[in-house]
Amino acid sequence: AAVQTYWRIPELKLGFDLGAQPWEFMGTPTWFVSHTHLDHIAAVAVYVARRRMMKMEPPTIYLPAYAVERVEHLLRLDRGRLPCELRPVEAGDEIQLSRELVITASATAHTVPSLGYVVWERRRKLKQEYLNLRGDQIRDLRLGGTEVTEERRIPIVAYLGDSAPAGLDACPAMFEAQILIAEMTFVAPGHRKEKIHKNGHMHLDDFIERRDRFHNELIIAGHF
Numbered sequence: 354a355a356v357q358t359y360w361r362i363p364e365l366k367l368g369f370d371l372g373a374q375p376w377e378f379m380g381t382p383t384w385f386v387s388h389t390h391l392d393h394i395a396a397v398a399v400y401v402a403r404r405r406m407m408k409m410e411p412p413t414i415y416l417p418a419y420a421v422e423r424v425e426h427l428l429r430l431d432r433g434r435l436p437c438e439l440r441p442v443e444a445g446d447e448i449q450l451s452r453e454l455v456i457t458a459s460a461t462a463h464t465v466p467s468l469g470y471v472v473w474e475r476r477r478k479l480k481q482e483y484l485n486l487r488g489d490q491i492r493d494l495r496l497g498g499t500e501v502t503e504e505r506r507i508p509i510v511a512y513l514g515d516s517a518p519a520g521l522d523a524c525p526a527m528f529e530a531q532i533l534i535a536e537m538t539f540v541a542p543g544h545r546k547e548k549i550h551k552n553g554h555m556h557l558d559d560f561i562e563r564r565d566r567f568h569n570e571l572i573i574a575g576h577f
Contacts, residue, residue, distance in 0.1 A: 354392070354536075354538050354554075354576045354577060355392050356372070356392055357372035357373040357392050357395070357396070358370045358372040358392050358393050358575070358576060359371055359372045359373050359374065359375075359378070359393075359396070360512065360534055360575075361378050361381050362472075362510060363381065365454065365472060365510070366381060366382060366383060367381065367383040367384065367385065367450070367472070368381045368383070368384045368385070369384070369385050369386075369387065369470065369512045369514070369534070370384075370385075370386055370387055370393040370394070370514070371384055371386060371393070371394050371395070371396045371397045371400055371414075372391075372392045372393050372394065372395055372396060373395070373396050374396040374399050374400040374403070376403075378400075379400065379403050379404060379407070379409075380409075382410065382412050382413065383412065383413050383414075383415075383450070384400075384412065384413075384414045384415070385414075385415045385416075385442075385456065385468075385470050385512070386414060386415065386416035386417070386420065387417075387461070387467050387468050387469065387470075387512070387514030387515065388417060388420070388463060388465050388466065388467035388468070388514060388515065389416075389417070389419075389420045389423060389424075389465060390465065390515070393514070393515070394416075394420075394424070397414065397424060397427065397428070398427055398428055398430070398435060400412070401414075401428060401435040401436065401437045402435055404436075404437075405435060405436055411436040411437045411438055412437050412438070413437070413438045413440060414437055414438070414439050414440070415440045415441075415442050415448065415456075416439065416440075416441070416442060417441070417442060417443075417466055417467065417468055418441035418442060418443050419466055421439050421440075421441045424439055425439060442458045442468060443458070444458055444459055444460035444468060445457075445458065445459070446458045452475070453474060453475055453476075454472060454473065454474060454475070455472075455473045455475055455506065456470055456471065456472055456473070457470070457471045457473065457526070458470055459471070459520075459523060459524040460520065460523065461513060461514055461515065461516035461517075461520030461521075461523075461553075462516050462517040462518075462519040462520040462523075462550075462553055463514070463515045463516055463517070463520070463553035464552060464553045467514055467515060467516065467520075467553075468514065469511070469512060469513045469514050469516065469520060469521075469524055469527065470511070470512045470514075471508050471510070471511045471512075471524065471526045471527065471530060472508070472509050472510040472511070472530075473506040473507065473508055473509065473526075474506065474507045474509050475504055475505075475506055476504070476505050476506075476507065477502040477503070477504060477505075478502060478503060478504075478505050480500075480502060480503050507531075508526045508529050508530035508531070509530060509531045509532065510530055510531070510532045510533075510534070511524075511526060511527040511530035511532070511533045511534065511535075511569075512534045513527060513533070513534065513535040513536060514536065515536050515538075515553055515554065515576065516536065516553060516554075516555065517549075517550040517551075517552075517553050517554060517555065518550065518555055518559045518563075519550075521535065521555070521559075521563075522563075528563075528566045528567055528568055528569065529568050529569070530569055531569065531570045531571070532569065532570065532571045532572075532573065533567070533569045533571070533572045533573070534573045534575065535555070535560075535572060535573070535574055535575075536554060536555055536574070536575060536576035537555055537556070537557055537560065537574035537575070537576065537577065538554040538555060538556075538576050538577065539554060539555070539556045539557070540556070540557040540577065544556055546558065546559075554576075560572075560574075
């Protein structure tokens with residue numbers, strides 16, 4: 354918290370926030386920024402410059418729409434403009450990363466406009482009404498133009514970013530994702546909840562109060 358926040362999911366070839374940029378993270382080509390506080394975005398120019406220096410493809414960085422102009426200005430400080438693709442995101446947007454992965458963005462509750470993200474895995478499954486058919490019958494339906502499958506989505510990773518509890522509560526998928534990466538800035542019993550929430554953060558007690566809602570396999574708490 355207030356120093357540097359950055360997370361990478363190498364299996365998905367994406368990361369969240371750019372408060373720092375370890376050299377081994379440079380190969381990750383796609384990043385999602387939650388908001389523009391420096392501990393979450395200070396390393397954006399370092400990351401883009403390193404990829405240019407190593408003659409790698411320009412990366413793609415998704416960030417809140419209001420932040421695009423600010424980041425463009427930052428990148429121009431280094432010899433004009435560093436090569437990258439900045440894509441604006443609004444709460445409610447859906448981003449198609451591949452045939453298998455979709456990212457959704459939701460508003461969180463912080464002191465500046467901020468976003469949380471959920472990574473969904475897309476699968477095609479046979480529709481319920483065709484489960485008892487033989488393979489040749491399904492084939493004939495498909496050849497006849499009938500759509501026999503439907504898309505199902507599984508939330509695999511959720512990233513809350515900085516947020517008061519309202520930002521978590523507003524996105525039910527956060528409670529269902531296999532992995533939830535969430536801030537837990539305060540943990541001491543004496544910390545004042547009303548001040549914590551006003552400043553857009555969460556306390557350990559906020560998680561305890563919601564313990565029956567979490568269906569995640571793993572919760573990773575950070576931003577202490």
